[in-house]
Amino acid sequence: MPTWTSVSSLSVVLESGGKNCDIYANGRNRIAVTVNIEPTDENADPIEVDPKYLFSRIWLIDYVTQAKLAWNWGSDWSYTESPGKFAATPGSSGEHSEVSATEGGIQQVTFYVYCGSGVSNAKSIGVLVKTESDDTVTSSLNGTYNDSVTLNPLTAVAYRKGDVTWDYARTTTVDGGNKQYVTTDAWNYYLSLKSSQNYFVTFSVSNYSNQDGFEGFFSGHIPADDDRSNFYGGYVWPQEPHDSVYYDPYDGHSLGEVVDFPDGNLWCDYARIYDRSYPERYLCFTWVHSTTGGNGWHIPNGPMTNWHAWWTPEIVAYDRYGNSGKFWVDGAEIIGGLSLYDSKP
Incomplete structure (x- = not known):
């Protein structure tokens, strides 16, 4: 069987389709970030990866430093698989995280990013992928790809x-x-x-x-x-x-x-x-x-x-x-x- 070894395209996008939006720094507001990925095998041919396995091999990272965002944490920049009750962004609201195959061999994974009350600086977010062959591909400032989204924290409202x-x-x-x-x-x-x-x-x-x-x-x-x-x-x-x-x-x-x-x-x-x-x-x-x-x-x-x-x-x-x-x-x-x-x- 062919082995997933690389990707021919890798990008991230917000639910609105844009690259920049606000987020309330209250530890609850979750913004949907979708990773678009086209897996390829050892012959550089498109390959469809099992959705659950694909999900487990993708991480959101700081676009500049490539440090992974915390998973299910909350005091800083974090992300998770579920939108929760507060996934609204201007003009849209989040949906449940899922992986799906689309035209052209591109698959999608959606995560939900949130940040704690002490966060005040914007965060540019990229993605890290580890293939089945344990090869690493990133979309970051110095990565193989250079795509990202940026979230701008707003002070929580009381x-x-x-x-x-x-x-x-x-x-x-x-x-x-x-x-x-x-x-x-x-x-x-x-x-x-x-x-x-x-x-x-x-x-x-x-x-x-x-x-x-x-x-x-x-x-x-x-x-x-x-x-x-x-x-x-x-x-x-x-x-x-x-x-x-x-x-x-x-x-x-x-x-x-x-x-x-x-x-x-x-x-x-x-x-x-x-x-x-x-x-x-x-x-x-x-x-x-x-x-x-x-x-x-x-x-x-x-x-x-x-x-x-x-x-x-x-x-x-x-x-x-x-x-x-x-x-x-x-x-x-x-x-x-x-x-x-x-x-x-």
Whole structure:
């Protein structure tokens, strides 16, 4: 069988087809870099190399020094095989790394480059290839080929409250109008990025209930006035993907369980959530006020064992490029609605 000994062409290109682009130095933004390679055998004839083997014999390098970039590291210039969640570049987004044969015997391998927060200088990137015969071919300043791409690091963005939209609108509940037993009024709060060109793509949330039947609950208050007839509750809905995980095909929209009182009152309700366009781009919270007759609400119910119980949800929101903002909602302030605050830097 013929042996892969050399290459007749070797080049690198960005996903956009260009040679230069920006990258956010946050350790998460990944830029697709594709290596175009035409393997040849000992007779200088084109040869197709097994994609997995080809992938294992190619490295991205510093175009000037020929030093290999770190693999799956992150503190400096690094690269990996997966785009992750933050592979967006202006006008495009990354795809999964793969090797494919194209016309003319050229094969392609795509890697994803990223850099840490301490990086400030541009990086020109070439490629090193080690053939089946262990011969080395490079595209570098002093290599066999002289093709490269250049990435220009940008300072990572840390979003604050002034950069986001935090608004609310009334929403409906399944049994909210059942005034015979309970009346429930509900409002959805929406956390999204205030930008026409960018948006949040994922959220990390902590400090809320994961108890079965009470998922998302983080605050409840049953004040002593009116014979304990008023319940104020706060809920966050962090499961992703937002556009499908909460969707109820029987109801035709997304629902979140609220006002769950299985003991004593034997009552629960469901609020309509993620009721705006592009639900994957925002994080939805729900604030409810429910009033019951008789001798008022009963506790304990699930995680609520006192008339006033709460957590403080902490949120990290990430945009398309891996830039982030850290916020929190104070569950102690539940009677007046939900307020968003910046986390300490």
